[in-house]
Amino acid sequence: MENRLADELEEFLMTRRTLHLSTLDQDGHPYASYAPFAKGDDCLYVLLSDIAVHGVNLKNNPKAAVLIVEDESEAQTIFARIRVNYQVQAQHIPFDAGAEYDEGIDCLQKKQGDRVLNLSQLSDFNLFKLTPLGGRFVKDFGRAYTIAGQSLTGESIEHLRDGHKPRASVSR
Structure with a gap:
C-alpha cells in the first residue's frame, strides 16, 4: 500500500503547477x-x-511550509480537497552555482514554460530549492497520511488512524 500511496502522491505533484508558501518575516510572523x-x-x-516578500523572507530564514492543493473546481467536496503539505528547508541556489542552478531552472522551464528562462536572467530573481523535512498527504475524510523523511514521497507513509470523533451529545 505504501508504494501505491507514493505513486499517487508523485502523480498528484506532477499535475499541480503552483504551491502555497508560508514563510517567516524578520520578526517571526x-x-x-x-508561487x-x-x-x-x-x-x-x-x-x-527580491521584490516579493516571500523571496526576502526565505533569504533571511530558510524554514518554511508548503501546501499543494487540488483545484476547487476539481474537488468532489470543498471540505476534503486532495492536498499535501511539507515542512521544508529552503536553500538559495545562486546564479553562479553552475550545474546546480541549471538543474533547478531546467526543471522549472520544463514545468512552467519559457518565461522561466527570461525571469532567471533578471538579477532580482533567485532560485530556491525546497527540501522536505516531513509532511502530510490528505486524500479525503479519513484518508490522511504522515510523510516521514526528507523526500517528497517519504521514506515511509503512515495512515493517521485517529480520525474525526463525534461530539458528546449536547442539547441546544
Whole structure:
C-alpha cells in the first residue's frame, strides 16, 4: 500500500503547477503567498523575486511550509480537497552555482514554460530549492497520511488512524 500511496502522491505533484508558501518575516510572523513550482529529485524548486516578500523572507530564514492543493473546481467536496503539505528547508541556489542552478531552472522551464528562462536572467530573481523535512498527504475524510523523511514521497507513509470523533451529545 505504501508504494501505491507514493505513486499517487508523485502523480498528484506532477499535475499541480503552483504551491502555497508560508514563510517567516524578520520578526517571526508568518507570511502566506503562492508561487509556481517544479518538482526535482526529492525537492521542489521556486524562482522568487527580491521584490516579493516571500523571496526576502526565505533569504533571511530558510524554514518554511508548503501546501499543494487540488483545484476547487476539481474537488468532489470543498471540505476534503486532495492536498499535501511539507515542512521544508529552503536553500538559495545562486546564479553562479553552475550545474546546480541549471538543474533547478531546467526543471522549472520544463514545468512552467519559457518565461522561466527570461525571469532567471533578471538579477532580482533567485532560485530556491525546497527540501522536505516531513509532511502530510490528505486524500479525503479519513484518508490522511504522515510523510516521514526528507523526500517528497517519504521514506515511509503512515495512515493517521485517529480520525474525526463525534461530539458528546449536547442539547441546544
